[in-house]
Amino acid sequence: MKVKKEIKNGYFIFISIGTYFLLMEFLGLSNVFYLRLLNVFFVLYAVNDTLKSRVKNGNTSFLHNIKAALTTSLVGVTLSILGLLIYSYMRGGDAYIHNLSESFLFGGHPSINMYCFSLFFEGIASSVIVTLLLVLYYNDKFAAD
Template sequence: MKLPKELTNGFLIFLGIGIYFLLMNVLGLSHLFYLRTLNVFFIFYGVNRTMQMNLREGDTDFVSNAVSAITTSVVGISFSVLGLLIYSYARGGDAYVATLSETFMFGGNPSVPTYCICLLFEGLASSVIVTLLMMLYWNNKYVAD
């Protein structure tokens, strides 16, 4: 059975983000917040890959490609947040998240679920933005009427 391209590319986004953050942690660069923002490139990669696959299959409908692109990015973000949730509890739970929030935008002392929910909303917002940007980039390839 062949998995849908949205699930496959979403999983590639998750792998890219996961490996990137683990590598930053190993290299001791996880405290640099601006390096954390570069994970958006993995979302761009996955969404672009889905859209290219749709074009190769002859799917040029604007709306179905927009839904496919947003599905890809939401799957990738959801897997990433779930991975962060598991990783955070494996590293010490709230104590680990407290070290992350020092260099991130959270004030106070967020719990693991609060941290993950906030990142989920941020990721969903970035998914919409990436999808819109990619749809603008590929605009001349799709039928809008």
């Protein structure tokens, strides 16, 4: 059975973001807030690859391409959050999350579940934004329904 391009690119997002954050932690840069924002480029690349592939194969339905782009980014976000959840428990649980949340925009002392839950919704919001930006960028290649 052939794995869909959307799922492959979702896994690419997961592997890329995971490797990027592990590298940042290894280099001691995990507390630099602005470097955390660069993960959007992995999502942009993967969603763009999905849309380019679909346009190249003649899939020009606007709604189907939105669905494919959202699937790509949401698979990546979901796997990344699950990876963060597992990694956080491996690194010490709430103490590790407390260190992460000090350099992030959280108030108080969030638990691992609250931290991952809020990052999941942030990921969904950024997935929708990236999807809309790229679908509108490719707008002239899509057939209007």
